[in-house]
Amino acid sequence: MASKTYTLDELAALAGVASAQVLEWEAKGWLGEPGSGAGGEPSYGFEQAERCVELGGRGIPRRICVVNQKGGVGKTTTAFTLAAALADMGRRVLAVDLDAQANLTTSFGFDPDELDLTSADLLTEEGLLPEEVILETGLEGVHAIPGDIKLAGVETRIQDVLMRERILQTKLEPLFERYDVIVFDCPPNLSRITINALTASNEVVVPIETQSYSIKAISDLTSTFQLLKEKLGHELKVWILPTKVDRRMKLAVDILDALDEGFPGQILDPIHIDSNLIRAPILCLPVTRAFPKTRSSLEYGRLARFLVLPDEERTQWMDLPLATRHDVIARMEQGHADLVPDAGTNAAETNDAETNDAETGDASAPGPNATGDASAKTAKPASGRRKGIASKH
Numbered sequence: 249m250a251s252k253t254y255t256l257d258e259l260a261a262l263a264g265v266a267s268a269q270v271l272e273w274e275a276k277g278w279l280g281e282p283g284s285g286a287g288g289e290p291s292y293g294f295e296q297a298e299r300c301v302e303l304g305g306r307g308i309p310r311r312i313c314v315v316n317q318k319g320g321v322g323k324t325t326t327a328f329t330l331a332a333a334l335a336d337m338g339r340r341v342l343a344v345d346l347d348a349q350a351n352l353t354t355s356f357g358f359d360p361d362e363l364d365l366t367s368a369d370l371l372t373e374e375g376l377l378p379e380e381v382i383l384e385t386g387l388e389g390v391h392a393i394p395g396d397i398k399l400a401g402v403e404t405r406i407q408d409v410l411m412r413e414r415i416l417q418t419k420l421e422p423l424f425e426r427y428d429v430i431v432f433d434c435p436p437n438l439s440r441i442t443i444n445a446l447t448a449s450n451e452v453v454v455p456i457e458t459q460s461y462s463i464k465a466i467s468d469l470t471s472t473f474q475l476l477k478e479k480l481g482h483e484l485k486v487w488i489l490p491t492k493v494d495r496r497m498k499l500a501v502d503i504l505d506a507l508d509e510g511f512p513g514q515i516l517d518p519i520h521i522d523s524n525l526i527r528a529p530i531l532c533l534p535v536t537r538a539f540p541k542t543r544s545s546l547e548y549g550r551l552a553r554f555l556v557l558p559d560e561e562r563t564q565w566m567d568l569p570l571a572t573r574h575d576v577i578a579r580m581e582q583g584h585a586d587l588v589p590d591a592g593t594n595a596a597e598t599n600d601a602e603t604n605d606a607e608t609g610d611a612s613a614p615g616p617n618a619t620g621d622a623s624a625k626t627a628k629p630a631s632g633r634r635k636g637i638a639s640k641h
């Protein structure tokens with residue numbers, strides 16, 4: 249049986265928008281190529297209809313806080329690349345720099361010393377509206393609230409403010425209609441600024457390096473999330489993102505396994521070590537635009553797609569053990585897109601011939617460089633999920 253198709257008008261009606269709006273989405277490449285109807289008129293499939301409904305029903309944005317009190321773990325890289333990748337998928341994105349180092353601001357090509365107003369002013373000046381602080385970036389679809397060194401003094405200045413944990417949320421709420429996703433880049437501490445970012449968010453991405461102290465850092469963060477829940481009634485969906493993963497190192501693979509066991513359903517597909525992630529911001533571009541075919545570009549692209557999936561689909565994917573997911577991705581990229589993930593698959597048996605150049609990680613290269621790794625060799629059998637220390641989130 250042929251699957252249902254839709255005319256332009258039907259699609260517009262489904263999404264609750266004018267036909268011209270659908271054509272605009274199409275022109276921007278957000279819907280993919282339409283088919284052709286019996287009389288040559290454009291015809292659209294179910295996925296395009298779904299997408300239009302999603303685009304038409306924009307409401308409260310997903311608010312994603314990129315946080316870890318440990319420095320240099322890839323927070324800014326993640327916030328920057330994710331913002332760009334989400335915009336490439338047609339999302340209207342606001343990226344907020346909350347770190348006095350202002351690395352996110354610099355990544356967008358702004359000089360923090362030249363800016364009049366930044367997130368520091370937004371947090372400390374009661375009458376200041378976010379519109380006065382927001383900048384258009386060189387990346388289409390991405391706006392930014394920049395940061396600067398003044399953020400270092402914010403902590404003491406908001407000490408006596410009533411509801412000081414919710415200043416950011418209150419300030420940004422009127423903007424919610426305008427954005428589909430807001431991404432916060434946090435400083436490497438659990439200051440009140442970080443708490444403000446957390447209360448303004450509904451999801452958290454915690455980048456971590458695969459090192460032995462990472463698990464301790466997550467435990468500290470978990471206590472903070474717990475505290476927010478108890479004291480402020482603020483609940484967060486928590487994702488953990490292994491970054492700079494080098495699977496040639498046994499320790500990294502072991503830690504990935506330990507994380508997957510300790511935090512079932514929360515460990516995102518890792519970002520591997522890739523020097524292109526260091527080179528791209530120097531060009532004031534995210535890796536997805538500077539080096540789109542590289543491994544980290546594909547990985548961040550997948551992360552962006554994952555984060556905007558409906559909850560059920562995210563759960564379905566995350567219910568699979570990390571090693572199985574890794575195997576599925578590797579197979580998809582090797583042209584087996586028809587593979588149906590099976591939670592009972594033992595990745596250790598199916599992914600045994602791969603080698604890896606984690607450093608260069610050029611996804612356009614044939615073979616395992618695209619996604620390949622050695623982890624499957626040491627991966628535990630995918631025997632289903634265990635309850636772990638983080639399962640309460």
Ligand SMILES: Nc1ncnc2c1ncn2[C@@H]1O[C@H](COP(=O)(O)OP(=O)(O)OP(=O)(O)O)[C@@H](O)[C@H]1O
Pocket residue numbers: 318319320321322323324325326347349351434435436491492493519520521522523525526527544
């Ligand atoms: N996957 C990766 N592979 C290689 N280098 C990376 C990767 N991710 C980030 N880096 C590099 O690691 C360094 C630290 O990254 P980043 O600035 O994103 O961390 P951060 O957590 O924001 O640091 P801080 O806590 O100081 O704000 C940067 O030089 C960045 O380019």
Ligand SMILES: [Mg+2]
Pocket residue numbers: 323324325347351352433434
């Ligand atoms: Mg940073």
